[in-house]
Amino acid sequence: MQDFEIWMFIAVFQEMLGWAIWPIAALCVAATLALGMVLLRDRRLVAPRLLRAELLGLLGGLAAVAAMFAITSSWPGDMGGPIDWLLAIGIFVAGGLGTAIAAYAVAGLFARRGTVTTPGV
Amino acid sequence: MALPPSTLNRRSLLAAAAALGLAPAVPASGQAPLRTPARILIIGAGAAGLAAASRLVQRLDGAEITLIDRRREHLYQPGLTLVAAGLKDAGYVLSATRDYISGRVTLIEDVAAEIDPVGRSVTTEGGRRVAYDYLIVATGLHLDYAAIEGMDVARIGRDGLGSVYAGAEQAAATWRAMSDFADRGGTGLFLRPATEMKCAGAPLKYAFLTDDILRRRGNRGKAELVYNAHNRALFSVPIVSEKLRMLYADRGIRVNHEHVLRAIDPGRRIATFRTPQGDQELGYDFINVVPPMRAPAVVRNSPLAWQTGPFAADGWAEVDRGTLRHARFPEVFCVGDVAGVPKGKTAASVKWQVPVAVDHLIATIEGRESPARYNGYTSCPMITRIGRAMLVEFDYNDNLVPSFPGVIAPLEELWITWIIKEVGLKPTYLAMLRGRA
CATH class of the missing domain: 3.50.50.60 (FAD/NAD(P)-binding domain)
Structure with missing residues (x-):
């Protein structure tokens, strides 16, 4: 039964995104795996890289909310109740986290080893 | 529990x-x-x-x-x-x-x-x-357009004649007619048939959308919008009908009760309604015709x-x-x-x-x-303007049966409901x- 419900949601997302669902899913998995690899390799979070990833995450979150408004022909003035604000926050957090994870992982993969291991940097 | x-x-x-x-x-x-x-x-x-x-x-x-x-x-x-x-x-x-x-x-x-x-x-x-x-x-x-004397489906999109239901091209033509009206103003007529109909909220939504587009173009003051209900209510579910009455009052959409479209003269832009007092002719600059529906x-x-x-x-x-x-x-x-x-x-x-x-x-x-x-069970995302809708869900007994009790209020104009309609409904x-x- 649980499986059935999950497949139902996947079916809806497949209809929503068409062929793009699989590249998007692959991108999400790749970013997560890359983050895991970088963390295992470095054995710590690199503060400057994290800060830059977080700043990009902020932009990513804003872009996600802006994209939702654009796609749905709406604007912030259409938010009418607390649930609307919660939804906007949810979209911001999802967009922000996704961007931050991808940004940190990509920066980590391309970082020079010396930069990573320098203490306090 | x-x-x-x-x-x-x-x-x-x-x-x-x-x-x-x-x-x-x-x-x-x-x-x-x-x-x-x-x-x-x-x-x-x-x-x-x-x-x-x-x-x-x-x-x-x-x-x-x-x-x-x-x-x-x-x-x-x-x-x-x-x-x-x-x-x-x-x-x-x-x-x-x-x-x-x-x-x-x-x-x-x-x-x-x-x-x-x-x-x-x-x-x-x-x-x-x-x-x-x-x-x-x-x-x-069956959309029984022939039951409306003088109605010509081929004229949808011209002379202020709109009808959302007739098909994809006719819906697009209705937009052109409504958009012209939103540029110029005048009298907009909205209605529903006295028969059973598909998505009884659709004609109501369209009046809301016309009101919104007039406002966006700064022409709401030049237009009078009139919704002609076939009976004494706006919607078959009393609590929803009352909410719609309040929203229509807020938007300045006038309501005629017990008005059923009987005939239309697209050339002269006159619609004839059957009322308890006899036939009444109403002139219009834009009309959204909803035909009687039968098996x-x-x-x-x-x-x-x-x-x-x-x-x-x-x-x-x-x-x-x-x-x-x-x-x-x-x-x-x-x-x-x-x-x-x-x-x-x-x-x-x-x-x-x-x-x-x-x-x-x-x-x-x-x-x-x-x-x-x-x-x-049926559901109607009642669009009240571009960007907001009410998630109205009800059953045979006119009970509201909200899917998100306490989270998405059924009679509240919300952005999330608009997103459900815009993004979620078609893939589902x-x-x-x-x-x-």
């Missing part, structure tokens, strides 16, 4: 699914397909017919499933309002019928002309006779139609409202718009009706009783056609 923790998560998931019209009315059995040589005939490849065919394919093995419909294009009707509001183009609501039909279903591209439920056969316009063991009638309904002739003139009662005049199919099984021919099920049940001529109703009817059909083959019941609908939602 407190729910045990183990069911709370599942309930939350189901609530989310239900708001998108996803939640299953019939639990998935998880069983292997039933082997049967039954001949199952489905008339109509609209939302109900396609969804029924897909579900039967999933649950049966060896059955001979045949679908009769001549239309090659499938029309996503819930999207017509968005097309007529200039938010989507006509292509948004069109797709190919064959895209949703399994290879295990035989499609006869013809029109059902005669149903013989005694002899268990259907004859097509092309003269082909198709015998069946079980019949699913999903013909949809298609193939059902209306068959033994399947109601013989007495409120559904008899327009020939709706006489079914049990809980099971969708025909009252006199137990091997016949009628789903979707053609079903003679109170409420329920929406895609959301189809979502809930089809699994019930299919489960009863399969239970009959198996020789068991099905516990599945359709409670009249298409997944339903494929039997995957």
Whole structure:
């Protein structure tokens, strides 16, 4: 039964995104795996890289909310109740986290080893 | 009542699914397909017919499933309002019928002309006779434009004449007429027929959308909007009707009660309404005509139609409202718009009706009783302006049945409900056609 419900949601997302669902899913998995690899390799979070990833995450979150408004022909003035604000926050957090994870992982993969291991940097 | 923790998560998931019209009315059995040589005939490849065919394919093995419909294009009707509001183009609501039909279903591209439920056969316009063991009638309904004296569908889009329902091109033409009106102002007339109709919220939404577009163009002060209700209410569910009364008052949309469109003169832009005081002529600069709706002739003139009662005049199919099984021919099920049940001529109703009817059909083959019941659930994302809507969900008894109690208030204008309508509804609908939602 649980499986059935999950497949139902996947079916809806497949209809929503068409062929793009699989590249998007692959991108999400790749970013997560890359983050895991970088963390295992470095054995710590690199503060400057994290800060830059977080700043990009902020932009990513804003872009996600802006994209939702654009796609749905709406604007912030259409938010009418607390649930609307919660939804906007949810979209911001999802967009922000996704961007931050991808940004940190990509920066980590391309970082020079010396930069990573320098203490306090 | 407190729910045990183990069911709370599942309930939350189901609530989310239900708001998108996803939640299953019939639990998935998880069983292997039933082997049967039954001949199952489905008339109509609209939302109900396609969804029924897909579900039967999933649950049966060896059955001979045949679908009769001549239309090659499938029309996503819930999207017509968005097309007529200039938010989507006509292509948004069109797709190919064959895209949703399994290879295990035989499609006869013809029109059902005669149903013989005694002899268990259907004859097509092309003269082909198709015998069946079980019949699913999903013909949809007939838009009776001819019942409005002077109405000419070919003129939709010109002379301020709009009609959202007639099809994708007509919805796009209606947008052009409404957009011209929004530039110039004048009198806009909105209405609904006195018959049963599909998505009774659609004409109300369109008045809201016209009001919004006038405001966006700074021309609301130049326009008078009038909604002509066929009876004393704006909506069949009293609590929703009262909310709409307040919103219309807020937006300055005047309401005439007991006004039913009888005739139209598109050249002079005059609409004639039947009222308790006699005919009344109203001039207009823009009008959204919603025609009377009846069962298609193939059902209306068959033994399947109601013989007495409120559904008899327009020939709706006489079914049990809980099971969708025909009252006199137990091997016949009628789903979707053609079903003679109170409420329920929406895609959301189809979502809930089809699994019930299919489960009863399969239970009959198996020789068991099905516990599945359709409670009249239907849903209407009532758009109140571009960017906001109310998620109105109700049942046969006029009860509000919100999918997110305490989270998405049914009578509140919300952005989240607009997003459900704009982003979530079409993919859910298409997944339903494929039997995957």
